[in-house]
Amino acid sequence: MLFNPAIETLPLPKLRKLQNERLRNLVNYVYDRVPFYRQQFDEVGLQPSQIKGIDDLPLLPFTNKQDLRNNYPFGLLAVPRAEISRIHCSSGTTGKPTVVGYTAGDIDIFSEVVARSLAAGGCKPGMMLQNGYGYGLFTGGLGLHYGAEKLGMTIVPVSGGMTERQLMLLQDFKPDVLCCTPSYAQTLAEELQKREIPLESLNLRYALLGAEPWTETIRQHVQNGLGLQATNIYGLSEIIGPGVSQEDVEEPGSGSYVWEDHFYPEIVDKDTGEVLPEGELGVLVLTTLTKRGMPLIRYRTNDITNLFYDQCGKRTHIKMGPIKGRADGMLIIRGVNLFYTQVEEVLQMFEHLTPHYQLIVSREGTMDEVEVHVEVSEKLLRALDLQHISIVELCRFPVLSELSATFGKRLKENTGLTMKVTLKVTGEIPRSEGGKLNRVVDNRQVY
Ligand code: ADP
Ligand code: K
Structure with missing residues (x-):
């Protein structure tokens, strides 16, 4: 009609x-x-x-x-x-x-x-x-x-x-x-x-x-x-x-x-x-x-x-x-627009997180999920005497699980989206090797 x-x-x-x-x-x-x-x-x-x-x-x-x-x-x-x-x-x-x-x-x-x-x-x-x-x-x-x-x-x-x-x-x-x-x-x-x-x-x-x-x-x-x-x-x-x-x-x-x-x-x-x-x-x-x-x-x-x-x-x-x-570079997560720079802005507010990060976007069933990988600063790890720890153990430390929770909360406030936060040890997130660095890994294959 x-x-x-x-x-x-x-x-x-x-x-x-x-x-x-x-x-x-x-x-x-x-x-x-x-x-x-x-x-x-x-x-x-x-x-x-x-x-x-x-x-x-x-x-x-x-x-x-x-x-x-x-x-x-x-x-x-x-x-x-x-x-x-x-x-x-x-x-x-x-x-x-x-x-x-x-x-x-x-x-x-x-x-x-x-x-x-x-x-x-x-x-x-x-x-x-x-x-x-x-x-x-x-x-x-x-x-x-x-x-x-x-x-x-x-x-x-x-x-x-x-x-x-x-x-x-x-x-x-x-x-x-x-x-x-x-x-x-x-x-x-x-x-x-x-x-x-x-x-x-x-x-x-x-x-x-x-x-x-x-x-x-x-x-x-x-x-x-x-x-x-x-x-x-x-x-x-x-x-x-x-x-x-x-x-x-x-x-x-x-x-x-x-x-x-x-x-x-x-x-x-x-x-x-x-x-x-x-x-x-x-x-x-x-x-x-x-x-x-x-x-x-x-x-x-x-x-x-x-x-x-x-x-x-x-x-x-x-x-x-x-x-x-x-x-x-705008992502659309469950219909909501997300610029990865918004994550960057939140990251800047955290002294104990390095500026290196990565967003992993996936689709679990029909729901878009965003996982943010961030690095804990070497300074904090040293202060906690945790330089040699593996990532799996990181979340067992209250200071760190609190850091990850607060970061998640700020992300939600700034973007309107709930994201899963994964803490990594300094140096673990890929760095640019001269070329363009992919801050975002979109595994949804929608486009
Ligand atoms: P909306 O209210 O439609 O979400 P926004 O201004 O928040 O409007 O977002 C607009 C953006 O959403 C568009 O620029 C486009 O990237 C995306 N979008 C909207 N509709 C479609 C569609 N049918 N297919 C693909 N992308 C779409
Ligand atoms: K949209």
């Missing part, structure tokens, strides 16, 4: 015309209202009038996550704070989150693109949606919620986690649709099997899964385990939240439609920033053509993918492939 057929099938020349108009408005709008953009344009000697349409996009400088951080919390707003009707943050970071502000009009756009996404994923008005995305600062919960309302669905706003309750509601309320992260959908599938709950006691037909990368193997697992058809929903808070692109349930595995009347996509070379031709893999860059609260121009998502037109598709909008990886 198409939620907005007029726009979703708008002939390409008309779509371009609309995008050109919107981009021209946008550059004037931000130049007048956001000092950051005025300065950025002035620095490269760019007049808003030079931008006639999307063909001129390469003239515009990129923006990135650091620009949001530098302008924390409200420096990039293009309207007075009082005109912002909602604030969200990017998941994970509790240190300095990435803040985004929406006007009432932006919330309408958000609902519109999520409604389109839900419809593309198989949803129809009147169907019941169990929303297992987290409610709160994270865009997932409320984003899906408002979109489902716009489409005319019945929403069960259960939020993330609480597996026992999710399973109960799936059986008692019999929702048609499930939204959550793909790894959580796997958990639900496994728990059903463990409890020998027959699929017939459920009524699930569709799932829209996103917020983290996933594969065809996971799709098969979820589809078989929950008895439904699963599609991919992609998005990021900076641009709007989930609903930047969405797979059509009748065109599985052939990419996701980007709602490009609102979010104009480009693929650029990770190093040179040069725009790459259709089909080639590179960094996805997005421009919000219509948002008014905090518009972003040529935002580097750091997600690696490609763009292509699907001739047999039922929409005219361009498609993007699945996310192949990240250009910036």
Whole structure:
């Protein structure tokens, strides 16, 4: 089903015309209202009038996550704070989150693109949606919620986690649709099997899964385990939240439609920033053509993918492939964004831990696990007269088990994630031998 057929099938020349108009408005709008953009344009000697349409996009400088951080919390707003009707943050970071502000009009756009996404994923008005995305600062919960309302669905706003309750509601309320992260959908599938709950006691037909990368193997697992058809929903808070692109349930595995009347996509070379031709893999860059609260121009998502037109598709909008990886070392753990530098920041607070560390990421069943390997300083080992001890014995010393527990607690406070801490003796963690050192060992093989 198409939620907005007029726009979703708008002939390409008309779509371009609309995008050109919107981009021209946008550059004037931000130049007048956001000092950051005025300065950025002035620095490269760019007049808003030079931008006639999307063909001129390469003239515009990129923006990135650091620009949001530098302008924390409200420096990039293009309207007075009082005109912002909602604030969200990017998941994970509790240190300095990435803040985004929406006007009432932006919330309408958000609902519109999520409604389109839900419809593309198989949803129809009147169907019941169990929303297992987290409610709160994270865009997932409320984003899906408002979109489902716009489409005319019945929403069960259960939020993330609480597996026992999710399973109960799936059986008692019999929702048609499930939204959550793909790894959580796997958990639900496994728990059903463990409890020998027959699929017939459920009524699930569709799932829209996103917020983290996933594969065809996971799709098969979820589809078989929950008895439904699963599609991919992609998005990021900076641009709007989930609903930047969405797979059509009748065109599985052939990419996701980007709602490009609102979010104009480009693929650029990770190093040179040069725009790459259709089909080639590179960094996805997005421009919000219509948002008014905090518009972003040529935002580097750091997600690696490609763009292509699907001739047999039922929409005219361009498609993007699945996310192949990240250009910036960001990890996504159970849907939560984690930069390994956050671990580094915590490490700096501990006198008796060396700056050497390693993150080992694995997937136990359906749950992502992070193990942090850190070294105890030689000074502390000497003070405790433990220089010659083996690692297995380290944790038997109260001072050390306390150190590891406190470190774990700080990590949790700073990243929102529970990680397993393993103490090592000085010198045990691999050092760079000239080349790039892999601080992160990701054994999940998701990308
Ligand atoms: P979200 O609310 O979607 O988690 P965040 O801003 O916290 O938004 O995280 C956005 C990032 O999550 C994206 O840049 C991308 O790396 C990842 N992501 C979101 N959806 C998907 C998806 N369907 N497939 C792969 N990665 C995704
Ligand atoms: K995410």
